[in-house]
Structures are given as structure tokens and as C-alpha cells.
């Protein structure tokens with residue numbers, strides 16, 4: 001059991017020092033899967049070890065992949081080119097990447113795979129991905145449109161085209177792309193609908209696939225062609241997590257300090273690194289921020305916006321409602337616990353009624369994390385400037401950034417539990 005709550009003590013000084021974000025969750029879970037699908041031994045360095053990546057690694061082990069962990073940031077993955085049917089359902093907690101990626105990869109298994117998660121994951125939609133698998137002739141079903149998903153694969157599929165609506169989650173598209181290299185012929189993965197979550201995640205997928213030997217090209221604005229190469233083992237280095245970096249970038253500007261992350265923002269390939277340009281404009285954030293291409297950075301930006309000179313409206317964030325929790329609601333209600341009306345919703349937009357004079361005040365507020373790591377981590381930023389901010393269920397940060405509170409402590413931020 002984690003701690004019930006943590007109260008942040010405003011440090012009252014600029015945060016100065018070196019603080020490295022952990023390895024990227026998105027890239028670690030892609031690399032683990034691709035290494036698991038490959039024949040041979042891959043060495044993944046700079047990896048994230050957290051709940052989400054542990055669930056992925058455990059699931060792969062249950063499907064016959066050998067994974068050694070010689071240190072805190074390395075996975076040595078040995079596969080034989082084929083995942084095996086696991087003896088029991090795969091339990092993936094609330095890890096969206098692991099759940100979506102393995103649901104598609106299950107189609108490459110000869111036998112039954114049940115993909116399941118915790119109570120939160122059982123509310124996160126996966127119907128479009130299941131329908132896409134069915135359109136490929138794969139026996140897949142999810143009674144509620146959310147996990148559990150049952151896939152009875154034959155280990156092969158023959159179709160050469162699959163359509164997918166990525167409006168609710170780009171992870172469906174990534175999942176199909178990674179699985180498509182295991183087919184019998186070239187497969188076109190084609191987007192349906194106008195919206196997809198951050199396209200940058202598809203770029204991450206394509207880059208990781210290529211690193212493990214796949215041949216994939218973008219054949220139009222809405223389609224990728226994947227050759228039936230399978231994957232080969234590779235040594236692969238994982239960059240730090242850009243979404244985790246946003247908390248440190250925001251802590252730096254909020255405290256007027258200097259935090260050396262070891263990697264400049266311009267060197268990240270993940271979509272959330274775009275948030276750096278916004279964060280560095282603080283306290284003059286734009287009046288409207290489109291979150292569609294940097295979704296996981298929105299909690300960080302929304303809490304930062306509370307201290308901005310002028311109000312900020314966040315648009316393009318409708319699918320934040322189907323993340324670990326309804327993040328639009330968690331942000332509006334958390335902000336309004338600090339000061340009524342600080343966060344409001346209009347449709348799916350979030351409006352933050354900024355007030356720089358919040359800094360230095362005492363405003364006791366208990367913030368419900370809704371078991372969502374990003375809500376816990378972002379509201380901790382408010383605690384750097386406001387006395388009395390208490391984060392409930394603070395250890396939910398273990399999903400992607402288990403050392404978060406220690407990293408803040410190393411920068412001089414004290415907490416009471």
C-alpha cells in the first residue's frame with residue numbers, strides 16, 4: 001500500500017540542481033514488445049522501470065520471452081521470434097501502451113490470449129482496435145468495448161489492409177503497425193476519421209520498428225505500408241521521458257531556478273517535448289493552447305497556467321477524458337479546490353483563470369489524484385508556490401516516474417506525509 005497523502009512544503013527559493021527524468025515509458029514499452037517479437041537477444045538501455053513497463057515485461061515473460069534486468073535501466077530480452085499463448089490472462093494494470101500493444105500482438109500468437117487490466121483500464125475503450133483485428137479475420141472480442149479482450153489467434157493473418165479510427169487513442173494505430181510486420185504479406189494501415197491523438201506517437205512507433213529491422217513507410221497522409229519482415233534483435237538506447245521532463249521544466253520556471261535535466265528539450269523525439277516552448281513562455285503563456293499534439297503535458301501546463309499573468313483556454317483535449325482518469329474533470333476540480341472557479345470546463349475545453357498572486361498564499365487543499373500519476377505530479381507543482389497543497393495517493397506516480405518525490409526532494413522540496 002502506498003502512502004495516503006503528501007503535503008508539499010513550498011521551498012521558498014529557486015530550485016537549482018541536476019535532475020534526470022527516467023527513461024521514456026512510450027519508447028520502453030515499444031522496445032520491449034519489439035525485442036520480445038524478435039529472434040535473438042536485444043539489449044535495451046536507458047529504459048524506464050516502473051509499473052507500466054513492469055506489466056509489459058511480465059506479460060512478455062508469460063508468453064515465453066526471457067528478460068534479464070542487470071541494472072535499474074537495462075533489460076536484456078531474448079525471444080525466439082514467436083510469442084506463446086500464456087497460461088493465464090495478462091494483467092496489465094492501467095498501462096494503456098501495454099494493453100493496446102499486446103492486444104494487437106496477441107493476434108500473432110497461436111492460441112488464446114486474454115488481455116486484462118485493473119478497474120481503471122476496464123473503463124478505457126479498446127473497441128476500435130478489437131474491431132480492426134476482427135476485420136483482419138482474427139477472432140477477437142471485448143464484451144464491454146473495454147478490457148478484458150480475448151484473442152484466439154492462429155499465429156498468422158493474411159489481410160493486406162486494415163482501417164483504424166485513432167480518434168480515441170493513437171495507441172490503436174501504433175499497436176496495429178507493430179503487429180503488421182508479423183503478417184504474411186505487406187499490410188497497409190489506414191487511418192479513418194479526421195482526428196488522431198498525437199501523431200508524434202506514430203513517429204515513435206515507426207522509428208522503433210525500424211530499429212528492430214522492420215520496413216515501414218508512410219504512403220500517404222493517412223496510411224503506412226508495413227512489410228512482412230518480422231523483427232530482428234537489436235541493441236537500443238532509450239531517451240529520457242519527455243512527459244516526465246515537463247514537471248522539471250515547469251518547476252524550473254515556477255521557482256525561477258535552473259534545473260539541468262542532462263538532455264536539452266530539442267533532443268527529445270517524443271511529442272511532449274513541444275511543451276518546452278510553451279513552458280519557457282511562462283508567465284506569458286498564450287491565451288489558447290492546443291493540447292492535441294502534447295496531451296500528456298496538459299496537466300503540467302494547466303497547473304502552471306494557474307500562476308500565469310492571463311487566463312489560458314486548453315483546446316483539443318477531448319481524449320484526456322479517456323486517459324487514466326477523466327483528466328479534464330480532475331484538473332478543473334483540483335484547481336477549483338484550491339480556489340473556487342480556478343478551473344472550469346466548457347464542453348471539452350479547460351479554462352484556467354490565472355492568478356499570479358496565488359504564489360505565496362496559504363490555501364489548504366486536498367487534491368484527489370484519481371489514481372492518475374499525471375494529476376499527482378502536476379498538482380505537486382502548485383505546492384511549490386502555495387502552502388497547504390496535499391496530494392492524495394501520491395505513490396500512484398509509480399506508473400511512470402517512481403522516483404518523482406525523491407527527485408523533488410533532491411532539488412530541496414520537502415514533503416510531510
Ligand SMILES: O=C(O)C1=C[C@@H](OP(=O)(O)O)[C@@H](O)[C@H](O)C1
Pocket residue numbers: 025026027096097168169170171172174197198201295296319
Ligand atoms: O503511444 C504512446 O506511447 C502514448 C500515446 C498517448 O495515448 P493515446 O494515443 O491513447 O492518446 C499518450 O497519452 C500515452 O501516454 C502514450
Ligand SMILES: C=C(OP(=O)(O)O)C(=O)O
Pocket residue numbers: 094095096097098296323324374400
Ligand atoms: C495516458 C497515459 O498513459 P497510458 O495511455 O499509456 O496508460 C499517460 O502516461 O499519461
